[in-house]
Amino acid sequence: MSDLDAFLEDDACSRGVVRKECSTALSPSRLPGLDLALNPYTRCGHDCTYCYAPYIMRVSPSEWGGKVQAKVNIPKVLAKELPRKKGVIGLGTVTDPYQPVERELRLTRRCLEEMVKVPTKVSVLTKSDLVVRDIDLLLRIEDAEVGITVNTTSDRAAAVFEACAPPPSRRLAALSALVASGVRTYVFLGPIIPSITDEDVGTLVNAIATTGVRRIMVDRLNLRPGMRARMEAVLEQRAPDLLLAFRYDVGSPDFYGNAISAVRARCREQGITCQDAF
Ligand code: SF4
Structure with a gap:
């Protein structure tokens, strides 16, 4: 065998x-x-x-x-x-x-x-x-x-909706290793999720910049039928303290527009190319 x-x-x-x-x-x-x-x-x-x-x-x-x-x-x-x-x-x-x-x-x-x-x-x-x-x-x-997805600097926040994936701290370490090796590397910064993605999303861009990555693709949360209810149920179970903030912003186009603008602005400051994902 x-x-x-x-x-x-x-x-x-x-x-x-x-x-x-x-x-x-x-x-x-x-x-x-x-x-x-x-x-x-x-x-x-x-x-x-x-x-x-x-x-x-x-x-x-x-x-x-x-x-x-x-x-x-x-x-x-x-x-x-x-x-x-x-x-x-x-x-x-x-x-x-x-x-x-x-x-x-x-x-x-x-x-x-x-x-x-x-x-x-x-x-x-x-x-x-x-x-x-x-x-x-x-x-x-x-x-x-190689692209690695990172949408928060917080291992705790990431574990709410990505409980079975390696935490962002390990992904950032992997990005550093890839960049150091010479493999062409980018970050998929998405989906941006209210209460999960850093409130000051510039902090996340700064963390990505320290790995040496020079290209970011950014994307908002794309809600499909039934997804919002599932996410709220998971939040209620795993992180009820985040539920209110999530509910407040999850349906707000302004929230995503502002967050993506902030990502773009910090990328400019850091000399990182920023692209919309799709
Ligand atoms: S978003 Fe879907 S395909 Fe991608 S890692 Fe999560 S479960 Fe897997």
Whole structure:
């Protein structure tokens, strides 16, 4: 039995993993700057309360953080597709390629190994510092960049809606390591969430600046049907002291407009390029 089989049998991930075979690795992407999408996993163990991927994938939000589906043959399928499918690959367009099961399954790492063999352009997006493990491969790919999502400096606040993802302090450390290694790196500052994102969002931009990152993409919270109620229920359970401030600002276009203006202003001061995410 291989390590992978043993892991799947043991169900070592607390949320469980389901083995899945895929017939295609790279699919067309309409996201700005990307031509192709690569997602080694379906569903996501980070289980962020505000995640809108379940709406795209037509999965019930309550099931999104359940059993993760691992496309166990994706490195082999990718190896066949890489020579004939050209363009920038978005790695992690729907689910996080460095979600907890990746530590054992290494499907993302094995995909990067294939990209080393063929001239490839890839843009990775994650909430996990596990990406640092793969710096050796990222440096050997023809054109690779990594984005890490950070929307607060507070580990406590982040844990409210991203309880299963590494805290922002670890993500900022990962950004420093990536920048120091020479991997092209950016921050996805989003979603901006009332009561979670620093009230003085300039503090967050300053923290990002200390890592050496010189590009930020900023995005507001995109509420989908039922999401606000779910977020309020989570706040009530995990951080009732934040509920009032959240309710006050969550539906206010001014709140997001002001926060994004403040991000842009601090980026200008820090010499950081700031872009709208979508
Ligand atoms: S890390 Fe991304 S894909 Fe995973 S649950 Fe959070 S928002 Fe969704």
